[in-house]
Amino acid sequence: DADVTQTPRNRITKTGKRIMLECSQTKGHDRMYWYRQDPGLGLQLIYYSFDVKDINKGEISDGYSVSRQAQAKFSLSLESAIPNQTALYFCATSHRDNEQFFGPGTRLTVL
Amino acid sequence: QKEVEQNSGPLSVPEGAIASLNCTYSDRVSQSFFWYRQYSGKSPELIMSIYSNGDKEDGRFTAQLNKASQYVSLLIRDSQPSDSATYLCAVSDYKLSFGAGTTVTVRA
Numbered sequence: 001d002a003d004v005t006q007t008p009r010n011r012i013t014k015t016g017k018r019i020m021l022e023c024s025q026t027k028g029h030d031r032m033y034w035y036r037q038d039p040g041l042g043l044q045l046i047y048y049s050f051d052v053k054d055i056n057k058g059e060i061s062d063g064y065s066v067s068r069q070a071q072a073k074f075s076l077s078l079e080s081a082i083p084n085q086t087a088l089y090f091c092a093t094s095h096r097d098n099e100q101f102f103g104p105g106t107r108l109t110v111l
Numbered sequence: 112q113k114e115v116e117q118n119s120g121p122l123s124v125p126e127g128a129i130a131s132l133n134c135t136y137s138d139r140v141s142q143s144f145f146w147y148r149q150y151s152g153k154s155p156e157l158i159m160s161i162y163s164n165g166d167k168e169d170g171r172f173t174a175q176l177n178k179a180s181q182y183v184s185l186l187i188r189d190s191q192p193s194d195s196a197t198y199l200c201a202v203s204d205y206k207l208s209f210g211a212g213t214t215v216t217v218r219a
Binding site: 033040041042043044045048058090097098099100101102103104105 | 115143145153154155156157160199201203205206207208209210211212
């Protein structure tokens with residue numbers, strides 16, 4: 001059973017469309033994160049949340065928003081998708097020790 | 112902005128050899144250090160965490176940390192073709208910063 005799940009796994013959309021990526025976890029972790037990864041590059045932090053009432057911007061939050069609906073759910077939205085948001089998106093969770101565990105990823109293509 | 116630098120790859124090693132991966136970081140307040148393995152198209156998988164100076168061994172993997180030099184390394188002993196992947200160094204104070212990764216290829 002997957003501890004961190006992401007939906008959808010693949011998505012192709014058009015410029016200007018609103019997109020939501022969802023993340024759920026059964027690990028019981030308080031902390032959740034959203035990253036993007038571009039080919040040949042490392043992971044860039046978009047947003048992170050240390051509990052349901054705590055949301056923080058990461059390195060590259062422009063053009064993105066998030067919602068922490070519950071301890072186990074953290075969603076990422078692209079309000080108006082643009083082609084340079086084409087990337088692989090990962091959700092991750094951790095306890096306070098910061099050992100992060102990643103979901104399987106969502107491959108997003110914006111045409 | 113914390114910077115995490117990894118030795119440029121790709122790194123090619125013969126099966127059975129030792130693969131040595133290096134990582135330096137810019138922020139002296141970092142407290143936790145991690146190595147992740149990522150196969151192509153897959154999500155990063157935590158393989159090692161280290162919090163204090165010295166060596167930490169787990170199977171064929173050894174992580175080494177030197178906070179004074181702001182340096183952390185990963186050794187993979189008896190490299191196997193299944194070790195062929197990209198290895199990401201991550202450094203944390205209250206959130207993780209990742210290096211760009213080093214791609215390792217183990218040739219049979």
